[in-house]
Amino acid sequence: MTLSYDELRALDARHVWHPFTQAGTAPPPILALGARGSTIYAADGREYLDLVSSWWCNLHGHAHPAIAQAVADQAMRLEQVIFADFTHEPAARLAQRVTALLPGDLDRVFYSDDGSTAVEVALKLAHQYWRNRGKDRTVYVAFEGGYHGDTAGAMSAGRSSGYFDQWTEMLFPFRTVPFPATWDDDDAVEAKEEAALAALDALLAAEGARVSAVIIEPLIQGAAGMRMCRPQFLKALEERIRAAGTLLILDEVMTGFSRTGDFFACRKAGVTPDLICLSKGLTGGFMPLSMTVARESIFREFLGQDLTRAFLHGHTFTANPLGCAAALASLDLLQAAECQARVKATEALHRARLDRLKSLGNVSRTRLCGTVAALDVGGGGEGYGAGIGQRLKAEFLARGLLLRPLGNVLYLLAPYCTTEAELHRAWDAVEEVLAAL
Numbered sequence: 001m002t003l004s005y006d007e008l009r010a011l012d013a014r015h016v017w018h019p020f021t022q023a024g025t026a027p028p029p030i031l032a033l034g035a036r037g038s039t040i041y042a043a044d045g046r047e048y049l050d051l052v053s054s055w056w057c058n059l060h061g062h063a064h065p066a067i068a069q070a071v072a073d074q075a076m077r078l079e080q081v082i083f084a085d086f087t088h089e090p091a092a093r094l095a096q097r098v099t100a101l102l103p104g105d106l107d108r109v110f111y112s113d114d115g116s117t118a119v120e121v122a123l124k125l126a127h128q129y130w131r132n133r134g135k136d137r138t139v140y141v142a143f144e145g146g147y148h149g150d151t152a153g154a155m156s157a158g159r160s161s162g163y164f165d166q167w168t169e170m171l172f173p174f175r176t177v178p179f180p181a182t183w184d185d186d187d188a189v190e191a192k193e194e195a196a197l198a199a200l201d202a203l204l205a206a207e208g209a210r211v212s213a214v215i216i217e218p219l220i221q222g223a224a225g226m227r228m229c230r231p232q233f234l235k236a237l238e239e240r241i242r243a244a245g246t247l248l249i250l251d252e253v254m255t256g257f258s259r260t261g262d263f264f265a266c267r268k269a270g271v272t273p274d275l276i277c278l279s280k281g282l283t284g285g286f287m288p289l290s291m292t293v294a295r296e297s298i299f300r301e302f303l304g305q306d307l308t309r310a311f312l313h314g315h316t317f318t319a320n321p322l323g324c325a326a327a328l329a330s331l332d333l334l335q336a337a338e339c340q341a342r343v344k345a346t347e348a349l350h351r352a353r354l355d356r357l358k359s360l361g362n363v364s365r366t367r368l369c370g371t372v373a374a375l376d377v378g379g380g381g382e383g384y385g386a387g388i389g390q391r392l393k394a395e396f397l398a399r400g401l402l403l404r405p406l407g408n409v410l411y412l413l414a415p416y417c418t419t420e421a422e423l424h425r426a427w428d429a430v431e432e433v434l435a436a437l
């Protein structure tokens with residue numbers, strides 16, 4: 001029995017609970033029928049250019065035939081197998097492919113399902129690493145505004161973001177250090193970096209021997225509003241962490257897979273973390289999959305004859321073969337010269353269009369890192385709930401553009417396959433809408 005679009009919408013309205021949505025006031029969700037490239041096709045005949053890569057995960061466009069084929073082939077061979085006692089070709093090959101792109105001895109992959117669990121795994125690994133070594137290190141450090149996911153440990157790391165005020169009693173403590181957010185023509189950046197490093201130095205001087213790990217979103221704090229920092233800040237951070245003998249966790253769930261222009265932000269900054277969390281772009285946006293990659297020296301601390309030394313953690317779908325097959329196909333596309341050229345061209349196009357916007361009175365803090373372009377819109381309040389964001393989103397949807405401002409921060413984070421004509425169309429609309437505000 002086929003249902004009409006209205007019947008489908010009624011079923012959704014009756015039974016589905018949507019994320020990050022106040023169902024009491026939100027307009028009904030758009031019924032997506034299909035998507036190709038950067039375009040989503042809706043039931044009402046409208047088309048939307050997906051300029052947020054469907055929550056920052058799509059790299060090569062929707063329903064990419066090469067990835068779809070890889071998933072289909074894998075599904076006919078082995079769709080899922082328990083990952084304790086078993087392994088499979090896509091998991092082993094993918095671990096090799098990704099670690100080959102990572103610096104240092106980041107050689108050991110622990111698979112899970114999404115960005116939040118990749119962060120939970122990193123935090124739990126750090127915790128047990130010190131226990132296994134007989135060290136009392138239980139203090140955790142994050143950066144102000146940082147976002148690391150919606151599960152309890154990840155929320156704890158992101159508690160300063162303000163997203164989790166409903167759950168503070170569920171969270172464990174985290175020390176926070178200022179994040180030296182910067183933008184084009186920012187002449188206070190050095191002072192902000194010095195202040196952040198001074199705060200970190202003070203914290204490490206007081207509690208350094210008890211710090212288990214420091215977690216940061218390298219180069220770009222995503223959900224905080226595409227707040228960007230300079231690579232040299234990450235270098236300075238790394239030096240201090242090495243001196244304190246503690247662990248550095250990079251949450252590259254959003255920045256990974258060429259978002260910042262290099263395959264990973266850590267490569268762009270020349271930093272080698274102890275643990276790195278990868279998810280969103282991992283499968284090109286096809287399947288939920290994530291990995292926490294650890295240095296081999298960390299893995300070794302879990303070896304022994306005793307089961308309690310092992311990392312007794314896992315998820316039902318750990319290393320799901322369909323996800324791994326999608327990720328291998330996505331990596332083939334990502335590493336092709338054609339895709340890397342698109343990444344570079346996108347960055348250059350964003351640069352030119354951002355520069356043009358600087359003359360608008362209500363535009364400030366234009367900023368760019370790789371394929372992520374952002375700016376602040378003035379005059380409508382700040383923060384995630386700022387009414388201006390909702391207004392802008394509606395304006396752009398009406399023009400067939402899927403843009404989801406974070407409060408008063410407008411950003412473009414498009415799939416790499418988005419054509420120059422499509423990007424120009426988006427920027428033309430941004431110029432028009434902002435000029436008319």
Ligand SMILES: *Cc1c(COP(=O)(O)O)cnc(C)c1O
Nearest residue numbers: 114115116147148149222253254
């Ligand atoms: C999205 C995100 C997460 C959480 O990932 P989910 O897949 O939504 O659980 C964690 N860290 C960063 C930096 C993210 O952008």
